[in-house]
Amino acid sequence: xxxxxxxxxxxxxxxxxxxxxxxxxxxxxxxxxxxxxxxxxxxxxxxxxxxxxxxxxxxxxxxxxxxxxxxxxxxxxxxxxxxxxxxxxxxxxxxxxxxxxxxxxxxxxxxxxxxxxxxxxxxxxxxxxxxxxxxxxxxxxxxxxxxxxxxxxxxxxxxxxxxxxxxxxxxxxxxxxxxxxxxxxxxxxxxxxxxxxxxxxxxxxxxxxxxxxxxxxxx
Amino acid sequence: xxxxxxxxxxxxxxxxxxxxxxxxxxxxxxxxxxxxxxxxxxxxxxxxxxxxxxxxxxxxxxxxxxxxxxxxxxxxxxxxxxxxxxxxxxxxxxxxxxxxxxxxxxxxxxxxxxxxxxxxxxxxxxxxxxxxxxxxxxxxxxxxxxxxxxxxxxxxxxxxxxxxxxxxxxxxxxxxxxxxxxxxxxxxxxxxxxxxxxxxxxxxxxxxxxxxxxxxxxxxxxxxxxxxxxxxxxxxxxxxxxxxxxxxxxxxxxxxxxxxxxxxxxxxxxxxxxxxxxxxxxxxxxxxxxxxxxxxxxxxxxxxxxxxxxxxxxxxxxxxxxxxxxxxxxxxxxxxxxxxxxxxxxxxxxxxxxxxxxxxxxxxxxxxxxxxxxxxxxxx
Numbered sequence: 001x002x003x004x005x006x007x008x009x010x011x012x013x014x015x016x017x018x019x020x021x022x023x024x025x026x027x028x029x030x031x032x033x034x035x036x037x038x039x040x041x042x043x044x045x046x047x048x049x050x051x052x053x054x055x056x057x058x059x060x061x062x063x064x065x066x067x068x069x070x071x072x073x074x075x076x077x078x079x080x081x082x083x084x085x086x087x088x089x090x091x092x093x094x095x096x097x098x099x100x101x102x103x104x105x106x107x108x109x110x111x112x113x114x115x116x117x118x119x120x121x122x123x124x125x126x127x128x129x130x131x132x133x134x135x136x137x138x139x140x141x142x143x144x145x146x147x148x149x150x151x152x153x154x155x156x157x158x159x160x161x162x163x164x165x166x167x168x169x170x171x172x173x174x175x176x177x178x179x180x181x182x183x184x185x186x187x188x189x190x191x192x193x194x195x196x197x198x199x200x201x202x203x204x205x206x207x208x209x210x211x212x213x214x215x216x217x218x219x
Numbered sequence: 220x221x222x223x224x225x226x227x228x229x230x231x232x233x234x235x236x237x238x239x240x241x242x243x244x245x246x247x248x249x250x251x252x253x254x255x256x257x258x259x260x261x262x263x264x265x266x267x268x269x270x271x272x273x274x275x276x277x278x279x280x281x282x283x284x285x286x287x288x289x290x291x292x293x294x295x296x297x298x299x300x301x302x303x304x305x306x307x308x309x310x311x312x313x314x315x316x317x318x319x320x321x322x323x324x325x326x327x328x329x330x331x332x333x334x335x336x337x338x339x340x341x342x343x344x345x346x347x348x349x350x351x352x353x354x355x356x357x358x359x360x361x362x363x364x365x366x367x368x369x370x371x372x373x374x375x376x377x378x379x380x381x382x383x384x385x386x387x388x389x390x391x392x393x394x395x396x397x398x399x400x401x402x403x404x405x406x407x408x409x410x411x412x413x414x415x416x417x418x419x420x421x422x423x424x425x426x427x428x429x430x431x432x433x434x435x436x437x438x439x440x441x442x443x444x445x446x447x448x449x450x451x452x453x454x455x456x457x458x459x460x461x462x463x464x465x466x467x468x469x470x471x472x473x474x475x476x477x478x479x480x481x482x483x484x485x486x487x488x489x490x491x492x493x494x495x496x497x498x499x500x501x502x503x504x505x506x507x508x509x510x511x512x513x514x515x516x517x518x519x520x521x522x523x524x525x526x527x528x529x530x531x532x533x534x535x536x537x538x539x540x541x542x543x544x545x546x547x548x549x550x551x552x553x554x555x556x557x558x559x560x561x562x563x564x565x566x567x568x569x570x571x572x573x574x575x576x577x578x579x580x581x582x583x584x585x586x587x588x589x590x591x592x593x594x595x596x597x598x599x
Contacts, residue, residue, distance in 0.1 A: 066363050067287045068345045069354065084355045089465070096355035103583070104576060107352035 135206065147206045148176075151217060153198040163190040171211040173204030222263035223272075226255055226481045234477070241350050242569040243343040245538045246562045248477055252484015253558070269482045276479025277543055278449050279472035282431050284341070284370050285453020286461045286468070293367065303361050303516045304368025307534075310512035311337040318504050322497050324553075331548050334376045335557045336505055340538025341366045343565055347572040348533065358529040361520055365534070373540055374450055380548050381444035393443045401434075401448075401455040409459050416463035427467040430456075446547065476539065483542050487558045488551060498556055502563040509535050525579055532575035536568030537561050 062074045070088040077083070080100030087093055093115040098105035110118065133149040157165070162175055178185045178192065179199040185192070194200070202212055229251050237244040255263040265273075293300050315336025319329035344366055353359050382390050405412065416423045431449060438448035456464050510531045517527020538561055545557040571578075 064360070065289075065292070066354075066360065067289060067292070067367050068341060069349065069363060072354070074355075082355075086349075086354045088349055088354075090349065092349075094349070094352060094354060096352070098355065104580075105355045107355070109352065 133209070145206065146203060147209050148201055148203050149209045149212075150179075151200050151202060151213070153194045153196060153200060154217070155196045157194045158196045159193055161191050161193045162188060165216055167202075167212070167216060170215050171204070171208050173202050173208040173212045175200050176203045177201040222255070223266075223269055226251070226263050226269075226478075226485075229255065230477050230481055241573075243340075243346065243536065243538070243565055244477075245340065245343060245480055246565040248480035249484040249487075249542075249558060249562055252481040253487055253489065254484075255481075256485030256487065258487060258489040263481075263485050265482050265485050269478065269485070272475055272478040273482045273546070275471065276475035276477070277546065278431055278435055278445065279468055279475055280479070280539055280543065281446055281449045282453040282468060283465065283472050284373075285450040285455075286457045286464055288367070288370055288450070288454045289457060289461075290454065293371075299361075300364045300368050303365040303520055304372070306515050306519065307365050307369070307512045308337065308372055310515060311508050314504055314508040314511070315501075318500060322500060328550065328553055331380070331544055331553055332501070332556065334373075335537065335541035335544045335549075335553075336501065336508070336560065338369050338373055338537065338540040338544070339366060339509075339534050340536045340540065340561075340565065341370065343536040343538045343568065344533060344572075347536070347569065351572055351575075353529075353533070353572075353576075356529065357521060358517070358526050358533070361516065361526075362530055362533050365516070365530075369540075374447065376544070377444060377446050377450075377547075380544075381447065390443065393441055394447065397438070397441070397443060397448055398451050398455075401451055402458070405455040405458050412456070412459045413463075416460050416467070423463065424467045424470075427464055428471060431468070431471075446543075479546075480539075480542065483546060483554075483558065487555055489555060492552065493555050494552075498559045501556055501560050505537065505560050505564050506535055506567060525582065528582070529575055529579065532568075532571040532578065534568075535571055536565040538565055 062072075064072045064074075066072055068089070070086055072084060072086050074082060074084040082096075082098040082100075082105075084096040084098075084105070085093065086096075091112065093110045093112065094107055095110065095115075095118075096105040096107045133147060135145055135147045167173065167175055175188060176186070178188050178194070178201070180195060180197075202209060204212070230248055233247040233251055234244050237247050252263070253259055256265075263269075312333050316329050316333030319332035319336070320326065324332060344362060348354055348359050348362065378394075415426050430452065434448050434452045435445040438445035453464075513529075513531030513534060514524060514527035517523055517525070517530050520526070537557075541557050541561050545554045549557060
C-alpha cells in the first residue's frame with residue numbers, strides 16, 4: 001500500500017513544534033488523530049495518509065491593538081532577536097529590531113509604499129537594490145521559472161530601437177514594457193526607439209536576463 | 220472676527236514650526252493665545268464665535284477619547300491597566316491635591332487642580348512615543364495603558380464635578396438612561412451605521428458632526444453634562460466601526476482643538492492677581508511627582524528604576540485634558556495656574572522624551588564605569 005506524504009502548513013501557533021500522523025479514509029475524509037501512532041489500529045481498508053504537520057517552530061507572533069497608536073506585531077526569532085512592526089494611525093509604519101541581549105532597539109519609519117517594498121525584499125522577490133526583479137515559478141509546468149527585470153536605459157542607447165539592439169536574437173529575452181516619464185508603453189514594437197532614462201521591463205528565463213545584462217547593457 | 224482669523228493664521232505658522240522642530244504644538248497654541256489676548260497685545264478677544272469653536276474643540280476631543288476607550292480590552296486585561304494606573308492616580312493626584320490645598324485653594328478647587336495635575340496629555344505622549352521611535356520599548360506599552368486608565372478616571376472626575384450641585388439619584392438615572400439609549404442605538408442600528416459610514420460622499424462626515432452636536436444639545440436640554448454624554452457616544456459608536464468614525468471626526472477635532480487652545484490662552488490673564496509662587500511650586504511639583512510615580516511604576520511593573528526614568532521622561536506633559544478641566548470648572552486663578560503648568564510641563568516633557576535614551580545611556584555607562592573601578596581586594 002502506498003502512503004502518500006502530505007505536507008500541511010497549519011496555522012502558526014505560538015511556541016509549538018510537533019510532528020503528527022494523520023489518518024484518513026478512502027473517501028477523503030481526514031480524521032485528525034495525532035495519537036494514532038501510539039499503537040492504535042486502523043480498521044482494515046483504511047488508507048493511511050502520513051501527514052507531517054510542521055507548526056512553525058517557536059516563532060511567537062504577537063499582535064496587540066494599542067489604543068491611540070495602532071496595531072503592533074512582534075516576532076521573536078529563534079535566535080532571540082525581536083522584530084516589532086507598528087502600523088500607526090497616522091499611516092506611517094515603524095519597524096524596530098532589537099538584538100538579543102541589547103537594551104535599545106533601532107527603528108526605521110516607512111511609508112506604506114516603502115513598507116511594501118521591504119516586504120517584497122523579505123519574501124525574496126527583489127534581488128537587486130535599484131533594479132527590481134520578480135521571479136514567478138509555475139510549479140505545474142515542469143517548474144517553469146520566469147523572471148521579470150527592470151533595466152534603466154543608459155545614455156548610449158538613446159535613439160536606438162529594439163530592432164537595432166537585436167534583443168531577442170542575442171539574448172532570447174523580450175522587452176514587454178517601457179516606462180517613460182511615468183507613462184507606460186506596453187509591448188513596444190521593434191521600431192520603438194529608446195530615450196535616456198527609460199525603464200525597460202524585460203521578461204525571460206533568468207539565464208536570458210543575465211545574458212541581456214551582459215551583452216546588451218554592458219555595450 | 221478679524222481676531223479669530225489672525226489667531227488661525229498665527230496657529231498655522233506655529234504648527235509648521237513645531238512640526239519642523241518636532242516638538243508638541245499645544246504649548247505654542249496657548250502661548251500664542253496669551254500673547255494675542257488679554258495678557259499680551261489684546262488683539263484677539265473671545266466672542267460668541269470663538270466660544271462656539273472652543274466648545275466644539277472640547278466636544279470632539281472627548282468624542283475621540285470615547286472612541287479610543289475600548290472597555291472590553293481593559294476588562295480582558297485589567298491587571299496591566301490597573302497597576303500602573305492606580306499608582307499614578309494615588310501618587311500624582313495625592314501630591315497635586317495636597318499641594319493645592321496647602322497653597323490655600325479650597326477643597327473643591329484643590330480637587331480640580333489635583334485632577335489637572337494628575338492627567339497627562341494622551342495626544343502629546345502618543346505623538347512623542349511615535350516620533351521618538353519608542354513604541355517598541357516595554358515601557359511604551361505601560362505608558363499607553365496608564366493613559367487609558369487616566370481617560371477612565373477623567374470620566375469619573377467629570378461625573379463627580381458635574382454631579383455636585385444636582386439631585387444625585389435623578390442625575391444618575393438620567394445618565395444611565397442616556398447610556399442605555401446610545402448603546403441600544405449602536406447595537407441594533409449597527410448595520411445602518413456601518414452602511415452610512417461606508418458611503419464615499421459627504422454623508423458620513425455630516426453624520427458624525429451631527430451626531431456629536433445633537434448628543435450635546437440633548438444632554439444640555441435634559442440637564443446632564445454634555446461632556447460625559449459625548450464620551451459615552453464615542454464609546455457606544457466604538458462598538459460599530461471606530462476607525463471610520465475617527466477618520467470622519469479627525470478634521471473637526473484637529474481644527475477646533477487648535478481654537479480651543481488659542482482661546483483658552485486668550486482668556487488667561489497673567490497681568491493681575493497672579494501668584495507666581497503658587498505657579499512655581501505647582502510646576503516644579505508637576506515634574507517631580509511624575510518622577511516619583513514613574514519610578515514606582517517602573518520598579519513595580521518592570522523591576523527597574525531605569526524603566527521608571529523612561530516612564531517619567533515620557534509622561535511629564537500635561538495638556539488637553541488639564542485645560543479642559545480648567546475651562547469647564549476652573550476659576551480664573553485656577554486657569555492661570557493650569558495654563559502655566561501645561562506650558563511648562565509640555566515643553567520640559569518634550570525635551571525629556573526626546574533625550575531620555577541619552578540619559579539612560581549616560582546612567583548605564585556611568586554605572587559600568589563604577590563597576591570597572593570597583594576593586595574589592597584593594598582594601599585589604
